[in-house]
Amino acid sequence: MPTVISKHARRSWLVAGVAALTLGATSAHAGQALISDHQELYPRAVLIAHSATHNGDIVASASSFDGGGHQDIFVSRDSGRTFSLMGAVTDAAFTKGLCCGGLYELPSAVGALPAGTLLWAGSVGGDTSSAPMEIRIYASRDEGATWSYLSNCATGTVPRSGGGLWEPNFAIAGNGDLVCYYSDETRAGHSQILTEVTSHDGVTWSAPVDVVSSPTQADRPGMASVVKLASGSYLMSFEMCGPLNCAAFTKTSPDGVNWSPTDGHGTAIALADGTTFWHTPTLTLANGQLLATGQILTKNGTPVTGNGGTLFINRAGDGTGGWTSLPSPVAITMPSGTAGNYCQNYSSPLLALPDGRHVLQLASDFSGTVCKTWFNVAPLNGVTVSGNDVSVNTGASASGTFTIGATGGFGDTFNLSVSAPGLPADVSLSASSLTLGVGASSDVQVTVKPTATAMNGVGGLFGGTIAMAGLVFCAGPRRRKLAIAAAAAVTTLSGCGGGGGGSGGGSVSTPTPVTTSYKATLTAVSTSDPQVTASRDFTVRITRPG
Incomplete structure (x- = not known):
């Protein structure tokens, strides 16, 4: 297998790194299944909603290096219950390194691209230190069956050795422009920033604009995931690596373009007790409510119960009012620690199904030493x-x-x-x-x-009469005794008193309840x-x- 998906300094997707990881066993969670028996990384999924013939289908993508770098494309025509391989995005440029793809369906026309066009974008060139990296975009006009190169939304200004471009994500801005968000390591004075470019036609792109640009040089905002809310505003989830340990945050925009102020950390995605996600958060809307997940579930820096198998839900649908938790459709058995790795539960997308009551998840995990992708559909309520x-x-x-x-x-x-x-x-x-x-x-x-029956203990002797625990007779100097014990009781007798020809006395101790x-x-x-x-x-x- 060739060198696998180059990644920036925090998470290097190198084959040599696999041997150093503690590999998890194949996950076991009711209903989850492999999308393919081959290597599949960094999955993404979209619900087809703007097609004349295929609305309701689900198209998924995942990176594979079996037989060379390519992006496998899968389709489900039964609401995510099964998937089959439909095609692939291929390009000779992928031999220079391939990583971190984003998949998107255009909800409206952009230039000559009609509504329903699928876009896939990936980070290309991570294995070539002497040349700049690119965010390359490919388009499909037949619901994912075939693909062709469209444009670059970003090209590095320095060689790969000086920094990379990662993790593209799309949205349609309030003015109808296509927005490409990505992580940029090439900006002087910053370990990494989140940035955006816009386009009227998907071919020609604007100059980059900062989205999250921390004044702390070591901060590394990345992994943008953007949704348009019912109000018309936009919400972005992202991780903040560096000193904040890749904790998950959100920030809002009125139009998908203006994310001012750009120098803050945003609002933490966290439960009331402080439980949060570290690494690779993803965000989606379901039935007017927000769903979020991330690679590692942690509280006070320690993984907690539910790690690898939890999603958060925000019922307000805009990130306000707090988050609660639910079991996620796919459960991954995570290794100990909070460092994360390139495979296990890494950037696991959630997708609401048309009924609004179920959610699909794709998540990767090791099967032996091979990173594969599992999927499952589960109810959104509980x-x-x-x-x-x-x-x-x-x-x-x-x-x-x-x-x-x-x-x-x-x-x-x-x-x-x-x-x-x-x-x-x-x-x-x-x-x-x-x-x-x-x-x-x-x-x-x-x-x-x-x-x-309960009155009589074992055997159920109760039949409408009182069961005698014992009967004791004491008479004369011979102290004659007669004890009749019921089957379910023990009677303690104490001596019948008396002496010299007088009639004796006796007592029976109080029975112990059972x-x-x-x-x-x-x-x-x-x-x-x-x-x-x-x-x-x-x-x-x-x-x-x-």
Whole structure:
């Protein structure tokens, strides 16, 4: 295999570096599958929405070096459930180094390019230190089946040895111009900046304009991902490497071009407790809400539970009002640490499906020593069930409070049920279903009333009469004793008193209550999608007299 995808200093995509990594096992997550059995890196995906014949198809791209550098193009015609190889973007220039592609469908015409034209752009020339790098753009007018070179949106002003150009991303500005955003290492006085160029026709491009240009020389803003919001404004996610450890941020623009002020860090993408993503954030819109993910899930600089398998959702749809988390469709088993690597969960795109209720994710991981791309579709909403154990005495009833919560992007109706194999009790729910709004929760009562069988312990001897734990007779100096023990009880006898011919006295100690534990489960299932379900195991403790 040739030298793989040159990258800038922070993340070098070199074959020699693979041996130094701790390689993860093939990921296991319900429903996820390989997009190809070959090497595939840096995936991207778009939903076709401006075609006369193929609206609803999903086109995906990924870089491969099997047989030489090229960009594989895949298509799904069943809403992301399966993919097949459709074609490839090829160019002799890719032998100079290929990296970091961006895929985009034009929502409106740009010059002679009609709406529905697909654009793919990549960083070319990273393996050639003596020549400048380029951001080269290719166009497809047949939904990804064939491709041709269109233009360069950027060409370096210094040789590759003096810095590179990386990670192109597209948007249509408020004035209809095509915008190409990219990371630029060539600017004097900066380790890296985020910049943009614009075009009226996709062929001729403006001079570059700063988007994020930190006054701290060591800061490295990069990995731009831009969406147009319902308000008409634009939101960009990006990483800030260097002193800030590639933490994820956002910033806004009224028109997709003016991102003033350009010298700030923006707003952190983080949960209320400070949990955030480090490295390669991506951003998308789904059902009017924002979804974000990143390579490493971390809190206070330490990877946390859910690392490699979590996305964030912002219900306001504009980055305000905070973020909450959901399991991501693809789960990657991440190595320890926060340094990141060129493969595992590296820049994993999310794509909302037309129904607004499901999301597709593509994410790469090692299979042995080969970096491959997995995909999966999962519901955008979710449900949680929480509560505590229930303790009850025979002859009585007791209730436990459980909370059902709707998580994710929208509300739903959930059917509720309790299973408790072998539990000698009648179990009832205060509600058999709940309808919850976005982010809402509600309590239900689980009531447990032991049946007659529970009164008798093992064997179920209860039949409407009182079971005797023991009967003791004491009489005369011989202190005659008779003890009759019930099957489920132990009786302690103490001596019958008395002496010299008098009648004796006796006592029976108080029996010790017996508690038996049983396992039960409360389950909530979405009525709109049975895949959306959650359950809570709890213990029912029944106490009966000794």
